[in-house]
Amino acid sequence: MTGGPDVPGRVEITARALTSCARAVAAERLGAPAKQVRVGLGDHRGSLALDITGPIAAADDIVGRATAAAAEVKDRVSALTGRQVGSTHIELTGIVRERETRVR
Amino acid sequence: MSNSSIERRLSRRSVHRSRSTAVSVALVVLVLVAAWIGTESVLRAVGSAPLLADPQTAVDAALKPDAAFLTIAEVIAVVLVVLGVVLVVLALKPGRQHRSPVPHDRGAVVIDTRIIAATAANAASTAAGVPEGNTSASSRGSSTEVRVVPVSGVAVDESAVRAAVEERLGRLDERYGRRVKVRVAEQGTLS
Numbered sequence: 001m002t003g004g005p006d007v008p009g010r011v012e013i014t015a016r017a018l019t020s021c022a023r024a025v026a027a028e029r030l031g032a033p034a035k036q037v038r039v040g041l042g043d044h045r046g047s048l049a050l051d052i053t054g055p056i057a058a059a060d061d062i063v064g065r066a067t068a069a070a071a072e073v074k075d076r077v078s079a080l081t082g083r084q085v086g087s088t089h090i091e092l093t094g095i096v097r098e099r100e101t102r103v104r
Numbered sequence: 105m106s107n108s109s110i111e112r113r114l115s116r117r118s119v120h121r122s123r124s125t126a127v128s129v130a131l132v133v134l135v136l137v138a139a140w141i142g143t144e145s146v147l148r149a150v151g152s153a154p155l156l157a158d159p160q161t162a163v164d165a166a167l168k169p170d171a172a173f174l175t176i177a178e179v180i181a182v183v184l185v186v187l188g189v190v191l192v193v194l195a196l197k198p199g200r201q202h203r204s205p206v207p208h209d210r211g212a213v214v215i216d217t218r219i220i221a222a223t224a225a226n227a228a229s230t231a232a233g234v235p236e237g238n239t240s241a242s243s244r245g246s247s248t249e250v251r252v253v254p255v256s257g258v259a260v261d262e263s264a265v266r267a268a269v270e271e272r273l274g275r276l277d278e279r280y281g282r283r284v285k286v287r288v289a290e291q292g293t294l295s
Contacts, residue, residue, distance in 0.1 A: 010235070012235065015294040018294065041256075041294055042256075042294075043256040043291050043292045043293065044256075045290060046256065046257075046260075046288075046290065046292045047256060047257050048256045048257035048294075049256075078257075081257070082257075082258075083255075083256065083257025083258060084257045084258070085257060086257075
């Protein structure tokens with residue numbers, strides 16, 4: 001990314017930073033803790049491709065929620081990083097309940 | 105281009121390869137063959153024994169070859185054809201070296217073509233907003249080809265890149281900015 005011809009230099013976002021950002025966004029949208037969400041980055045015809053693996057918060061329509069989350073993650077990551085996100089692939093591994101462990 | 109004829113000649117001599125080596129070798133071979141034919145003729149006129157072969161018998165053998173001589177003649181013919189093709193190619197090709205003349209008001213300036221390619225790659229990376237390592241360029245004569253690997257998610261405007269490269273190369277000499285080809289890779293890389 002450059003600030004135009006008047007601004008010398010270039011801003012580079014490392015793949016690691018992009019991954020952390022996408023992971024946080026995905027965890028937020030899925031309603032799962034960020035620790036359990038894994039994100040892989042790839043390239044889809046010049047656009048960013050996200051590969052999200054993680055659990056989703058319990059809901060009535062899980063598939064609908066996941067689809068909506070995919071679209072939301074796509075838009076949000078695109079807005080935050082300034083990169084075009086081409087495809088978002090979500091792989092659900094489980095369900096996160098509101099309170100998993102008993103409070104002692 | 106340089107103004108005076110000597111500067112033009114200097115830059116021409118630097119950009120193109122000299123043909124003197126090929127010419128020297130060909131002439132030496134020619135002189136040897138001519139000297140041999142002359143020697144054999146004189147030896148035959150004097151009446152003494154031939155040095156290698158009597159020219160008359162050599163011509164007779166070539167015109168009416170027997171089976172053993174035929175293969176030798178074929179091999180010699182093939183070698184001569186290859187040599188001739190090599191010489192024709194050497195004579196007709198421009199023999200351009202990897203150098204390009206650049207106009208300068210003082211003296212003849214000749215730079216390595218890789219410098220032009222690097223300049224084009226640099227201009228392309230700045231215009232496309234990709235790291236320097238993602239662009240590469242090759243230059244030959246006055247045409248330049250730039251390859252850009254985009255960063256995933258950042259679209260590369262091909263025409264903008266071409267305009268930037270043409271502008272930057274045009275500063276060296278307007279000839280270099282005319283034929284610029286830009287290729288953007290389908291697949292990008294992460295950062």
